[in-house]
Amino acid sequence: MAQAPISTHLPPDTKPTKASIAYGHRALPKLNEELRSEDLTTRQKALMALCDLMHDPEYVYQAIDIGCLESLKALLKDINDLVRIKATEVLYIMAIHTMGRDGLLKHDIIRALSFLLNDANPICRENLHKVYKLLALLPSGAQGILNSGLIPSLVWKLQKEQGAIQELILDTLASCLRVDATEALGSRVVPFLKQQLLSGSHSIRAKAACTLMAVSIPWQGKKQVWQYGVIPILVQLLKDDVDEVQANAAGALMFATVTTEGKYAALEAEAISPLLDLLCSPTNKVRLNATKALTMLAEAPEGRRALQSHVHTFRALEKEASEATMRRVAQIAIRVIEGKP
Amino acid sequence: MASLLTDRTSRAVNTYTYTSRPRALPCQRRRYRDNFLQPEEEPMRYGNIMYDRRVIRGNTYALQTGQLLFNFDLEVKPMLDVLVGKTIEQSLLEVMEEEELANLQAMQYAYEEIQNIELAEVQRLEEQERRHREEKERRKHQQWEIVNKHKETSQKIAARAFAQRYLADLLPSVFSSLRDSGYFYDPIERDIEIGFLPWLMNEVEKTMEYSMVGRTVLDMLIREVVEKRLSMYENKEDKHQSLRPEDEHGGPGAMRDQPVSYDFQEQSLSHTQRPLLDRDDLPRMSYDGRPSQERKYMEEGELLGQSEETAIRKSLGKEELQ
Numbered sequence: 001m002a003q004a005p006i007s008t009h010l011p012p013d014t015k016p017t018k019a020s021i022a023y024g025h026r027a028l029p030k031l032n033e034e035l036r037s038e039d040l041t042t043r044q045k046a047l048m049a050l051c052d053l054m055h056d057p058e059y060v061y062q063a064i065d066i067g068c069l070e071s072l073k074a075l076l077k078d079i080n081d082l083v084r085i086k087a088t089e090v091l092y093i094m095a096i097h098t099m100g101r102d103g104l105l106k107h108d109i110i111r112a113l114s115f116l117l118n119d120a121n122p123i124c125r126e127n128l129h130k131v132y133k134l135l136a137l138l139p140s141g142a143q144g145i146l147n148s149g150l151i152p153s154l155v156w157k158l159q160k161e162q163g164a165i166q167e168l169i170l171d172t173l174a175s176c177l178r179v180d181a182t183e184a185l186g187s188r189v190v191p192f193l194k195q196q197l198l199s200g201s202h203s204i205r206a207k208a209a210c211t212l213m214a215v216s217i218p219w220q221g222k223k224q225v226w227q228y229g230v231i232p233i234l235v236q237l238l239k240d241d242v243d244e245v246q247a248n249a250a251g252a253l254m255f256a257t258v259t260t261e262g263k264y265a266a267l268e269a270e271a272i273s274p275l276l277d278l279l280c281s282p283t284n285k286v287r288l289n290a291t292k293a294l295t296m297l298a299e300a301p302e303g304r305r306a307l308q309s310h311v312h313t314f315r316a317l318e319k320e321a322s323e324a325t326m327r328r329v330a331q332i333a334i335r336v337i338e339g340k341p
Numbered sequence: 342m343a344s345l346l347t348d349r350t351s352r353a354v355n356t357y358t359y360t361s362r363p364r365a366l367p368c369q370r371r372r373y374r375d376n377f378l379q380p381e382e383e384p385m386r387y388g389n390i391m392y393d394r395r396v397i398r399g400n401t402y403a404l405q406t407g408q409l410l411f412n413f414d415l416e417v418k419p420m421l422d423v424l425v426g427k428t429i430e431q432s433l434l435e436v437m438e439e440e441e442l443a444n445l446q447a448m449q450y451a452y453e454e455i456q457n458i459e460l461a462e463v464q465r466l467e468e469q470e471r472r473h474r475e476e477k478e479r480r481k482h483q484q485w486e487i488v489n490k491h492k493e494t495s496q497k498i499a500a501r502a503f504a505q506r507y508l509a510d511l512l513p514s515v516f517s518s519l520r521d522s523g524y525f526y527d528p529i530e531r532d533i534e535i536g537f538l539p540w541l542m543n544e545v546e547k548t549m550e551y552s553m554v555g556r557t558v559l560d561m562l563i564r565e566v567v568e569k570r571l572s573m574y575e576n577k578e579d580k581h582q583s584l585r586p587e588d589e590h591g592g593p594g595a596m597r598d599q600p601v602s603y604d605f606q607e608q609s610l611s612h613t614q615r616p617l618l619d620r621d622d623l624p625r626m627s628y629d630g631r632p633s634q635e636r637k638y639m640e641e642g643e644l645l646g647q648s649e650e651t652a653i654r655k656s657l658g659k660e661e662l663q
Contacts, residue, residue, distance in 0.1 A: 055438060096442065137449070217460060251457055258464045260472075285454050292461050299469065325455055332462065 018052070019045035027053065028062050035071040040080060047075070047086035054093040054100075063094070064103035073112045081121050088116070088127035095134040104131070105141055110148050117153060122165070129168035136175035145176050152187040159192055163201075170196070170207035177214040181221050189215060190224045197233050202242040209237060209248030216255040225256045231265045238274035243283045250278060250289035257296040266297060272306050279313055288329055291317065295333040307337050 019042070022030045031053070034046035050068070053059045063069075075087040091109060094100030104110075109131075116128050132154075135141035145151070151173075158169050177184050193215065196208035212230065215221040225231065234256070237249035253271060256262045271293070278290035291314070297303035311334060318330035390396050395410035519525060 055434065096438075213457065217464075251461075254457075254461045255464070258461070258468045260468075285450075288454060288458050292458055296461070296465055299465070325458060329458060329462075 017045060017048055019049045021049050021053065025062070028059060028068065029066055032063075032066055032068050032071055035068070035075065040083070043075065043078075044080075044082055044086065047083065047090060050090050051086060051093060054090055057097045057099060060094050060097050060100045060103075064099065064107075069103060069107040069109065073107070073109065076112055076116060081124070084116070084119070084124045085121060085127065088113070088124055088131065092127050092130045092134070095131050098138075101135060101138050101141060104135060105138075105144050110135065110144050110150070114148065114150055114153075117150075117157065125161075126165055126168070129165055129172065132172045133168050133175070136172045139179060142176045142179040145172070146180050146183065149183075151176060151183045155184060155187045155189045155192060158189075158196075166196075167203055167207050170204070170211050174207070174211040174214045177211065177221075178217065181215055181218050184215065185218075185220050185224055190221075190228050190230065194228060194230050194233060197230070197237060202240075202245055205237065205240070206242060206244040206248055209234070209245055209252055213248055213252040213255060216252055219259070222256055222259050222262055225252075226259065226261050226265055231256055231262065231271075232269040235266065235269040235271045235274060238271070238278060243281065243286055246278060246281065247283060247285040247289055250275065250286060250293050254289050254293040254296060257293060260300075263297060263300045263303065266293075267300060267302055272297060272303065276310060276313065279317060284323075284326070287317065288326060291326075291329045291333050295329070295336050298333065298337045304337055311337055 019031065019034055021027045031046050031050055034042050035050070037043060037046075050063075054063065072087050072090060075083055078084055078087070091104065091113070095104055113128050113131060116124060119125050119128070132145065132150075136145055154169055154173060154176075158166060158173070161169060173184065173189070177189075190212075193208050193212050196204055197212070199205055199208070212225065212234070216225045231253070234249045234253050237245055238253070240246055240249070253266060253275075257266045257271075275290045275294050275297075278286050279294075281287055281290070294303075294307060298307050314330050314333050314337070318327055318334070321327040321330060390413070391398075393410065396413050397409055397411070398413035
């Protein structure tokens with residue numbers, strides 16, 4: 001039978017690497033103090049504990065409230081690798097939650113993190129880019145990243161980094177460029193992306209095409225995309241195996257062919273037949289983007305002539321369309337093809 | 342547990358409610374099991390409970406001998422409950438978190454698709470609008486140019502027609518005005534006008550002057566003759582006549598050069614002829630110019646008409662002679 005008196009020995013420490021978490025609302029303040037301690041082990045253990053706690057949004061809110069972020073910022077400059085890795089991981093987990101993102105933006109974490117862009121440790125850099133990626137999903141976050149002038153360095157890093165980090169940077173750039181692309185266009189992002197389009201990994205191709213799509217939204221971007229001869233490569237990517245790559249390539253084409261020069265470049269690269277093939281694709285995004293791209297091309301007289309024989313495909317699409325967007329897009333395409341100037 | 346209750350109820354004065362603050366128990370009750378069982382546990386404290394004989398577990402076939410510490414199965418249940426529960430809760434949380442993230446991402450994806458499509462549509466329409474506008478501008482500009490050219494051409498034609506008409510009138514008017522100013526002259530006419538006529542006039546003047554001079558000379562001759570005759574006649578008369586009371590007449594008459602004889606002749610005639618004499622003085626003083634000569638002729642004519650017939654006839658006769 002269990003009895004009230006308990007053993008004099010402390011319970012066995014199951015996780016020596018983690019700091020013990022105090023009960024209730026004392027947990028975070030205690031951890032905060034431990035973060036500022038001089039002892040390395042204490043700091044590390046506190047960080048590990050913090051990592052676990054930050055999955056809970058309530059703890060996130062409390063952490064930001066009591067000013068954990070300041071201690072974390074100080075820890076970012078720590079000499080020890082593990083401390084930095086864990087600190088960035090904590091920030092990453094915090095950035096998953098909206099409150100966390102708001103707090104990160106308010107406390108100017110972006111600039112503090114930017115000092116770690118050239119960090120030696122790859123895991124640290126990966127976490128850092130994960131934080132940036134999540135921050136960039138928020139419009140104010142993207143604006144914050146733009147304001148801190150990180151875009152040129154990010155574009156530069158795009159070339160230097162490899163693998164997973166590259167993908168993260170591509171995602172970050174895609175989100176930031178949707179807000180304002182002028183700085184990036186000035187730092188030659190289009191040639192870099194052109195190289196990425198031919199890379200081996202399909203996820204990199206997909207993400208590079210996605211970033212190109214974001215780049216070709218502003219007029220300056222469209223001009224640059226046409227100038228650097230990216231359109232033929234995009235047409236080639238339309239025949240790619242991966243759906244995501246096809247969809248993003250069609251999307252980039254859709255934006256790049258708004259201008260007259262883009263239209264004629266695409267027509268010269270014979271974009272119409274691959275795009276027509278894409279109309280039968282299973283993925284919704286692919287069909288949408290392909291239809292839109294064909295609509296753009298149908299505005300040119302040569303395009304219209306070529307597409308007039310394929311109007312029935314569009315009509316079939318319109319009938320089968322499950323959602324309003326697809327229907328509307330197909331209707332617009334039919335109207336453009338058959339309309340008289 | 343029982344001891345606890347008795348301890349609590351013994352303090353009936355200070356009852357325990359939810360508002361009462363925690364307070365330390367006054368008596369020092371046994372806290373640790375170690376104090377109670379210490380001598381017995383010491384050798385077995387760090388032993389594995391799995392092999393501890395004193396623990397009862399469900400699957401032991403061994404007989405329960407000796408002191409029993411605790412029944413494993415019964416004791417472990419609540420602990421297991423808590424452990425498993427917490428683990429499952431934690432894993433559920435993590436799975437939910439990931440599911441939430443996946444959901445969010447899917448929603449974001451769909452939203453992005455639609456956003457992209459709409460954006461592309463907007464840009465296409467913008468571009469179309471711009472193209473149409475530019476086309477319209479170009480056409481308007483072209484039309485404007487055409488209209489301008491039309492206007493200019495018509496203006497040019499009108500200007501040319503007007504200029505032609507104006508100049509058509511100009512030429513004859515120029516010629517007529519020049520002709521009027523005398524720039525076109527017949528050289529023979531001019532020559533006659535410039536050369537011949539003045540000469541002719543000169544010659545006519547000269548001829549007339551000659552005749553005048555001739556007449557004057559003739560008059561002088563006649564006068565001289567008449568005066569001589571008069572003086573001769575007077576000489577004769579003086580001889581016949583005695584003193585006359587009209588010496589005074591001779592006085593003024595003597596002052597004069599030529600018409601002296603004539604005056605005598607007049608005085609001898611009548612007193613009524615004095616105004617005539619006076620009149621005669623003035624023209625005689627000036628021998629210049631034709632009008633004086635003409636007047637002289639007239640007066641001479643009068644005088645001669647008024648004088649006696651004999652003198653007139655004499656002069657006339659003299660004239661005829663010359």
